[in-house]
Amino acid sequence: MSRPLEHDYIGLSEVSTIENSEKISSSSSTVSTEENENNNVLNLKETELRLGLPGSESFERKAGFGVSLSGRVVEDKNGYPLGAVKNFVSGAKRGFSDAIDDSGKWGFSGGGGSEVDLAKGAVLFSPRGGNGGKSHGGLENNGQQLGLASPAMKDSVPPSPKPVQEKKPQIPAINDHGNAPVAKAQVVGWPPIRSFRKNTMATNPAKNSDDVEGKSGSGCLYVKVSMDGAPYLRKVDLKIYSNYMELSSALEKMFSCFRIGQCGSHGVPGRDGLNESRLMDLLHGSEYVLTYEDKDGDWMLVGDVPWE
Amino acid sequence: MEMASRRKNDSVEDEKQLSPFPDEVLERVLVFVKSHRDRSSVSLVCKDWYSAERWSRTHVFIGNCYSVSPEILVRRFPNIRSVTLKGKPRFSDFNLVPPNWGADIHEWLAVFASAYPFLEELRLKRMTVTDESLEFLAQSFPKFKALSLVSCDGFSTDGLAAIATHCKNLSNATLNMVYSLRIRNLTELDIQENDMDDLGGRWLSCFPEKFTSLEILNFANLNSEVNFDALERLVTRCKSLKVLKVNRNVTLEQLSRLLMRVPTLTELGTGSFSQELTLRQYAELENAFNTCKNLHTLSGLWEATSLYLAALYPACTNLTFLNLSYAALQSGELAKLLPNCPHLRRLWVLDTVEDNGLEAVGLSCPLLEELRVFPSDPFDQDMILGVGDGVTESGFIAVSRGCHNLRYVLYFCRQMTNTAVATVVQNCPDFTHFRLCIMKPCQPDYLTNEPMDEAFGSVVKTCTKLQRLAVSGLLTDLTFEYIGRYAKNLETLSVAFAGSSDRGMECVLGGCAKLRKLEIRDCPFGNVALLSGLEKYESMRSLWMSACKVTMNGCRLLAREMPRLNVEVIKEDDSDDIQAEKVYIYRSVAGRRRDAPPFVQTL
Numbered sequence: 001m002s003r004p005l006e007h008d009y010i011g012l013s014e015v016s017t018i019e020n021s022e023k024i025s026s027s028s029s030t031v032s033t034e035e036n037e038n039n040n041v042l043n044l045k046e047t048e049l050r051l052g053l054p055g056s057e058s059f060e061r062k063a064g065f066g067v068s069l070s071g072r073v074v075e076d077k078n079g080y081p082l083g084a085v086k087n088f089v090s091g092a093k094r095g096f097s098d099a100i101d102d103s104g105k106w107g108f109s110g111g112g113g114s115e116v117d118l119a120k121g122a123v124l125f126s127p128r129g130g131n132g133g134k135s136h137g138g139l140e141n142n143g144q145q146l147g148l149a150s151p152a153m154k155d156s157v158p159p160s161p162k163p164v165q166e167k168k169p170q171i172p173a174i175n176d177h178g179n180a181p182v183a184k185a186q187v188v189g190w191p192p193i194r195s196f197r198k199n200t201m202a203t204n205p206a207k208n209s210d211d212v213e214g215k216s217g218s219g220c221l222y223v224k225v226s227m228d229g230a231p232y233l234r235k236v237d238l239k240i241y242s243n244y245m246e247l248s249s250a251l252e253k254m255f256s257c258f259r260i261g262q263c264g265s266h267g268v269p270g271r272d273g274l275n276e277s278r279l280m281d282l283l284h285g286s287e288y289v290l291t292y293e294d295k296d297g298d299w300m301l302v303g304d305v306p307w308e
Numbered sequence: 309m310e311m312a313s314r315r316k317n318d319s320v321e322d323e324k325q326l327s328p329f330p331d332e333v334l335e336r337v338l339v340f341v342k343s344h345r346d347r348s349s350v351s352l353v354c355k356d357w358y359s360a361e362r363w364s365r366t367h368v369f370i371g372n373c374y375s376v377s378p379e380i381l382v383r384r385f386p387n388i389r390s391v392t393l394k395g396k397p398r399f400s401d402f403n404l405v406p407p408n409w410g411a412d413i414h415e416w417l418a419v420f421a422s423a424y425p426f427l428e429e430l431r432l433k434r435m436t437v438t439d440e441s442l443e444f445l446a447q448s449f450p451k452f453k454a455l456s457l458v459s460c461d462g463f464s465t466d467g468l469a470a471i472a473t474h475c476k477n478l479s480n481a482t483l484n485m486v487y488s489l490r491i492r493n494l495t496e497l498d499i500q501e502n503d504m505d506d507l508g509g510r511w512l513s514c515f516p517e518k519f520t521s522l523e524i525l526n527f528a529n530l531n532s533e534v535n536f537d538a539l540e541r542l543v544t545r546c547k548s549l550k551v552l553k554v555n556r557n558v559t560l561e562q563l564s565r566l567l568m569r570v571p572t573l574t575e576l577g578t579g580s581f582s583q584e585l586t587l588r589q590y591a592e593l594e595n596a597f598n599t600c601k602n603l604h605t606l607s608g609l610w611e612a613t614s615l616y617l618a619a620l621y622p623a624c625t626n627l628t629f630l631n632l633s634y635a636a637l638q639s640g641e642l643a644k645l646l647p648n649c650p651h652l653r654r655l656w657v658l659d660t661v662e663d664n665g666l667e668a669v670g671l672s673c674p675l676l677e678e679l680r681v682f683p684s685d686p687f688d689q690d691m692i693l694g695v696g697d698g699v700t701e702s703g704f705i706a707v708s709r710g711c712h713n714l715r716y717v718l719y720f721c722r723q724m725t726n727t728a729v730a731t732v733v734q735n736c737p738d739f740t741h742f743r744l745c746i747m748k749p750c751q752p753d754y755l756t757n758e759p760m761d762e763a764f765g766s767v768v769k770t771c772t773k774l775q776r777l778a779v780s781g782l783l784t785d786l787t788f789e790y791i792g793r794y795a796k797n798l799e800t801l802s803v804a805f806a807g808s809s810d811r812g813m814e815c816v817l818g819g820c821a822k823l824r825k826l827e828i829r830d831c832p833f834g835n836v837a838l839l840s841g842l843e844k845y846e847s848m849r850s851l852w853m854s855a856c857k858v859t860m861n862g863c864r865l866l867a868r869e870m871p872r873l874n875v876e877v878i879k880e881d882d883s884d885d886i887q888a889e890k891v892y893i894y895r896s897v898a899g900r901r902r903d904a905p906p907f908v909q910t911l
Contacts, residue, residue: 188402188404189399189402191720192401192745193683194401196529197633201684
């Protein structure tokens with residue numbers, strides 16, 4: 001069942017999604033040893049530690065807002081999201097052309113078939129009536145994606161602007177596909193929350209997630225990290241690391257709980273009990289690779305670009 | 309009450325004919341008229357009253373900085389001591405306005421420096437303020453007392469240092485700038501939610517040792533460490549300090565120490581509320597809160613956990629405003645906290661409290677007038693869907709059942725039904741501000757799959773005093789028909805991803821007589837709709853339309869027909885020249901902007 005991999009993200013594996021849903025439904029946050037095996041076999045692709053939204057991969061995750069390495073919720077001085085907020089679901093090698101809006105305005109790029117009007121700022125939601133000249137096409141599924149591609153708020157919005165109400169609520173869609181949480185589209189400025197609050201909440205953990213590492217220093221660069229096979233994502237503050245080694249080891253620690261059965265109640269590996277060598281075996285042995293999605297939507301190997 | 313030099317008394321005889329008492333007396337009387345709307349009315353009565361009013365006015369409020377120029381302002385009002393200015397369109401808070409759009413305070417300051425050398429207060433919202441401007445401010449106004457910056461951008465803590473340094477009279481400090489030390493009378497420094505560069509906390513140390521006038525200090529939204537010793541000393545010597553809102557880097561233990569120094573605080577913003585405390589430290593904390601019997605406002609509480617919340621309880625007896633919007637509390641924690649706040653009128657929470665938490669609100673807060681529920685995870689990033697989904701329609705109903713005095717609601721949720729909203733407004737018919745944000749755009753009633761038209765229909769039909777409305781969910785033109793027909797007191801309307809045709813916007817423009825601010829994004833309203841409001845826009849402050857169907861030609865036509873409106877199109881990239889991607893229209897007596905950046909085109 002090993003899969004080819006790294007570069008073929010489209011047509012992700014059904015297998016992995018099944019694995020995923022199994023994992024999701026399992027109540028514990030730890031991965032059992034049987035699953036370990038499956039994981040190994042699962043798919044080399046799944047062994048990647050991806051920074052950011054898997055996009056069109058098997059692992060459907062909720063799309064973060066601008067999950068590129070260059071920065072996320074943190075906006076640069078101008079209040080614009082660093083990097084693009086466009087990684088949407090459209091994932092890596094999309095069938096889409098780049099209707100991706102380079103100004104980073106729309107999180108969701110229009111594209112894919114139908115009336116792709118490559119006008120800028122393609123609106124992804126066409127509230128029926130549609131916005132003249134705007135692309136609705138983006139709402140199409142990118143074909144194969146198991147429900148991920150069309151993150152939108154609407155799950156199956158017909159490309160043409162008609163007052164059709166086919167918007168299924170999010171949850172059923174997930175069930176339909178048996179996936180992990182469906183990624184959602186991100187639209188600039190929606191929901192209407194001020195930057196300050198957005199940035200603050202990024203460092204303020206919600207109840208189910210762990211405390212994010214990192215201090216609330218001036219400017220944080222939080223990035224979402226997903227690991228294939230893990231039921232939820234983590235966030236890291238890139239600014240607290242000074243090189244790739246540190247980042248890599250921090251991520252290993254963070255995700256080790258999915259490999260080893262030793263987790264605290266929050267899924268954080270016990271600080272004391274961590275067995276280094278075991279960790280290495282599992283992690284390195286299974287060829288985890290750190291990748292990230294850049295603002296052009298390409299999957300890049302972490303480490304090529306200088307840390308700064 | 310020394311006024312600036314008198315104008316010539318060249319119409320003495322006229323005075324005797326027209327008014328029963330001399331203007332000076334009228335001016336003395338008018339001093340008591342504070343509301344700017346009342347003052348506007350006064351100024352329209354007759355020329356004498358206009359004249360008396362302009363000489364006696366000390367505070368001016370300008371809701372759109374481009375509606376008037378600083379020159380016009382100072383010409384009309386010679387004796388201003390306090391200015392409130394708002395700049396960018398509200399949607400700039402959500403990144404819809406490109407950077408460097410404008411609303412720079414500097415040209416105003418330059419004019420004020422000569423016309424209002426005794427300026428005391430400046431309150432800015434959504435303006436661009438540079439460090440240079442802050443330094444200029446600090447140096448040009450010897451009597452300057454109160455500075456408040458909300459949602460502003462362009463400055464850094466260095467700028468703040470200048471203020472701290474120079475403004476001896478500072479009583480209200482919302483901004484931190486430290487450069488030179490000449491602050492004399494500062495009483496207020498209030499910095500809220502600005503997009504600023506946080507270069508460090510040394511600004512606090514810039515308040516000179518002799519500086520004692522501070523009454524309000526709010527730096528809750530600054531992220532840097534501050535020198536705690538400097539803060540403690542500052543707080544100790546400013547005996548009139550009433551408002552202290554610190555940032556997250558102040559620990560619980562430090563907070564205890566501060567509180568012991570300022571028992572007279574009326575508003576407190578704590579720092580981080582989680583720290584490992586020894587028993588003794590906890591006891592000190594409790595003690596400290598015990599001394600704060602005068603608190604009416606409490607906020608901060610970053611990372612609050614149930615461990616220490618109980619320490620707060622004694623300080624809550626007189627609370628009227630509790631801001632928990634940065635504390636991810638659970639329902640149980642909220643339920644235990646609320647009964648200690650019997651007089652609560654305003655409550656802000658995160659949706660981590662869920663419906664159960666809101667039920668507790670309904671049960672414990674009968675006097676509640678304002679509720680804001682913010683989303684803890686608006687972009688659904690970390691959640692496993694289905695678990696901890698925030699609040700729903702049940703929570704909304706639960707609150708309305710217990711809190712009949714609700715007037716203001718801001719509610720972020722992921723699901724809503726028409727019936728729920730109808731029930732809520734039946735329970736609380738006195739809403740003046742109703743802002744409902746169903747976070748997924750175009751989402752219908754999740755039970756019936758119908759549009760949310762009836763929900764907002766019931767809001768406008770039942771809440772006759774409604775002044776502000778924000779709609780969301782799947783909406784057709786029917787919603788706007790309802791709004792136009794029933795919302796007769798509506799002044800501000802925010803619309804996103806809604807409507808089916810031009811008719812929607814036409815209904816609103818035609819029906820809402822008191823409409824002043826209309827902001828629309830991603831709706832299918834085009835030129836017909838835009839032009840239907842031709843005569844209306846001069847009675848409004850502004851109109852914003854982005855990602856709608858309006859074209860350049862439509863805008864040009866509007867601009868041609870209505871020369872006293874500024875019709876500005878923001879063009880960020882050179883896509884097509886036909887669509888008008890972002891349009892901002894406002895009335896102005898100052899003509900077109902002189903400082904428009906290249907991407908803003910005034911038609």
